[in-house]
Amino acid sequence: MLTSLIWGVQAVVSRQSVADGLTAADVTILRFAVASLLLLPLALRRMRPFPVGRLGWRRAAILTALAGAPYALVLVGGAAFAPALHASVIVPGLIPVMTVALAFAVLGERPGILRMIGLAFVLAGIAAFGSQALGGAALGASGAGERAWIGDLFFVANAVMWSVFGLLARRWGTDAIDVTIATCLLSLLVLPVFALTMPMRISEVVWSAIALQAVYQGALVGVGALFLYTKSVELLGAARATLFLPLNPVVTALAGAALLGEYPSLIEVAGMLLVIAGMSVALRAR
Incomplete structure (x- = not known):
């Protein structure tokens, strides 16, 4: 539940970064620089070999590619095109769908009928968002509305990446703390590439905007949410862990209206309610 709340507000904070003039590379670098700084003392004591520990270099690199800096770059990049609510519906909505599909294909875990019904509702709700985005583009809507479908595609990619991450984390029997530390520290290796090859405007932005992204994206999302999600996968399994997400769209809808207008x-709204209903039904399924 805590992960759901953090992610729900993250969509709004990411969208605010666009309004404040920050780029996706700016936010990604802030997130992992702060998270790595916070985790470094623990990493130096715990991770042998440093910085991947018991994960090993290959597994740590794969998990970092799925849930580290590349994931964050795609998520914040999508926020430049689509409203915050799109991220908070599409990403957590598709994660359980993709996770169930992957768990069945790879691990042979068969979902029950009730869970399948719930996930069908989720897909219907996401389809409503897709139709809205494509309709806005077809009608030539101005601003983000015209390009919302681009952001939606980014968010679909996020859902796929996170689903594979959760499945692998469970299959490999990973430790939540090790994964959190390794993905943050290994992400530092690609940040110079982002800085050299992508637009950056951090020097032109007020300090309050930088502080917001550093604290929320770095501490709460980069450390807190990743640890909590990985721990839930460890305790509950990949499929059930992803179903504790129905609050995301509600939190984002309220915060987006209050803070971003x-x-x-x-x-x-109809699509959001379908997704919430679907996730709630799937959560009750065995």
Whole structure:
């Protein structure tokens, strides 16, 4: 539940970064620089060999590619095109769908009928968001509305990446703390590449905007949410862990309206309710 709340507000904070003039590379670098600084003392004591520990270099590199800096770059990049609510519906909505599909294909875990019904509702709700985004593009909507479908594709990619991450974390029997530390520290290796090859405007932005992203994305998302999610996978399994997410869209809808002035359309509200209902049904399934 804590992960759900953190992720729900993250969509709004990521969207705010766009309004404040920060780029996706700016936010990603802030996130992992701060998270790594916070985790470094623990890493020096715990991780042998440093910085991957018991994960080993290969597994740590794979998990970092899926849930580290590349994941964050895609997520914040999507926020430049689509409203915050799209991220908070599409990513957590598709994660359980993709996880169940992958768990069945790779691990042979068969979902029950009730869970399948719930996930069907989730897909219907996400389809409503997709139709809204494509409709806005077809009608030539101005601003983010015209390009929301681009952001939606980014968020679909995020869902796939996170689903594979959760499945591998469970299959390899990873430790939540080791994964959190390794993905943050290994992400530092690609940050110079982002800085040299992507647009950056951090020097032009006020300090309050930088501090917001550093604290929320770095401490709460980069350390807190990743640890909590990996721990839930460790305790509950990949499929059930992803179902504790129905609060995400509600939190984002309220925060987005209050802080960003982004109000969902009727189609988006209907899609959000379908996704919430679907995740709630799937959560009750065995």
